[in-house]
């Protein structure tokens with residue numbers, strides 16, 4: 001786990017946790033070459049929390065996959081500090097035949113953490129996501145929110161400097177999502193991990209991020225970004241959150257209209 005202090009944004013400039021330089025991504029499809037991402041340059045500072053926002057299909061997941069190393073840019077460069085980033089998706093992807101604790105220990109084992117330390121570390125991570133009693137629970141015994149907590153604990157078990165999240169709370173009900181926003185903010189502050197969080201939910205982006213980056217569509221380019229210095233923890237119903245969300249939603253609508261979609 002990183003020291004919280006090492007994640008504090010706003011200190012002297014350091015090597016970015018993620019650096020994307022002039023990244024393009026095209027896919028060859030039956031109807032021709034489709035440029036999905038064009039000239040994306042983006043730095044994530046150590047300990048920074050960025051939300052990547054954009055309409056459906058504009059390339060958010062594609063960009064996240066490039067940063068994750070799951071795919072390669074057609075041109076341009078991507079650098080990630082501290083090895084492979086940790087990943088978390090909308091689907092928890094936990095192994096149903098393993099308990100919550102063993103799901104986490106599996107990651108620790110793959111990282112080479114010695115067996116005697118694994119259980120204690122898994123319990124520590126479960127406490128971090130406030131599921132200290134769930135070690136022996138199987139996936140089917142857990143609610144949707146609890147499953148995502150375990151998935152978060154498992155992602156953190158990788159001890160990566162960078163956490164990539166692709167709409168991790170999109171399938172949850174509003175109240176559960178709200179609680180998980182609080183937990184994620186707390187965990188981000190406690191661990192100092194750098195977060196790149198993909199969402200198409202504007203309020204969620206403003207609730208969570210220090211910086212919101214809006215992608216345009218077809219091709220996906222960085223259209224605008226907003227730095228948010230409202231203190232955390234914020235509430236989704238805070239007037240300032242609502243006000244900025246309205247402004248960003250306007251921009252998002254303009255982007256969608258410009259490309260004649262939806």
Ligand SMILES: Nc1ncnc2c1ncn2[C@@H]1O[C@H](COP(=O)(O)OP(=O)(O)OP(=O)(O)O)[C@@H](O)[C@H]1O
Nearest residue numbers: 027029036054055056057058059060061062063200
């Ligand atoms: N492996 C692939 N081969 C061909 N086309 C792809 C591939 N991956 C993504 N695409 C295309 O790239 C575009 C962007 O997709 P992507 O999933 O990145 O968008 P998104 O912004 O994450 O959308 P959503 O919010 O709906 O998840 C889409 O048109 C998609 O069809």
